[in-house]
Amino acid sequence: MVWDEPVPISRDQARAAYLAVKKTEPAHGPVPEVAKELPGEVTVYPGHVLVTMDLDTMDEMSARVYAVAREHGLVCYDPQRDLVHNVGPLGAYEGMQLHTGDGMIVHDPDLGLVHDVLATMSPQNPFVALVVFGRHFIQVSPDVSSDGGGGYELEYKESELSATAVPELEEVRRAFHEYATGDRSFLARHSWRRA
Template sequence: MTFELALWHEPEPISKEEARDRYRKAELSPEISRALAAALPSATVDGALVSGPDEVIDEVGNAAFAFAREHGLVCYDARRHLIHNREPLGAYREVQLHTGDGVVVHDPDLNLVNDVLETLSAENPFMALVVYGGHFIQVSPGYEVDFKEGGVIRSTTTPDREQVRRMVLLYLVGDRSFLDAHEWTVRG
């Protein structure tokens, strides 16, 4: 099988549904398209569209997300139905988004994180937001949440996806009030 990504400019953030409807018509200047092809040697680049075999989806997808951020573009992953916008961003410019199905995005926008939470499943068993050397929050299906800061790991479980979404988004904007709103088991 093959995967398909698209990169293009949007003046404002768009939804994953809008991205799905627009990505096949996406365009890049020839100069940016050549730079994209040079940045993604394991993939086939045709204008704004990127494709390749499944074996390189993680490598190419992660590099494409980074290229999009660097060049002020959006990047749509058609298979995963995820859109990486330029904004809105959280409080931590060095945060990395990691998923159990291989996505790694540096400095993800808040809507992408929200959309990734919807993909938790047996195929994507976790989502983590990490500031290396600082802190992280990780979510697993069944909504087990781990938060680490200052060498202390706190864990909680909730059946409510909206509570998890709130915890993650509060974390991303630098608000630790989610710690007081839940009962945590402390380790470390």
């Protein structure tokens, strides 16, 4: 679902807006310009546009919906993944991409989305990565080593691939935030080994 918000909103606020809109009747009258550009089956509600898509093409179509929403300065809520895509704030690298192990790719993700996506890692979503193609990347996956240590395996690559173990999700979020904003403090805070 896409709509206008004056400031970035939380996932809980986006979910509440989505559920409230789903209880109302669709709008009648002229179709907003943004609705004409969205893929899939589009239903217009007062102030909101709902896009329905099938699961087979969801990743492709949701990426397009997000791109159209961003072009129009609109919030986009993905009820399948329970994630909100705000217009900003963005990271320091134009063209940075967010990739997940369950197939989501977002160009120029907002920092709130990066924060929220990190909590979605699971056997169905085994990694999250921020990539600035041709320059560097950071990625994380749950540590599934045989020693049962838990935590996360954090990797960073610029000239060479390095890895470190991180015990807590909040530290992973901190490292991803620093990376996205051009801060490399996470490199000094951890002991890295060549991967």
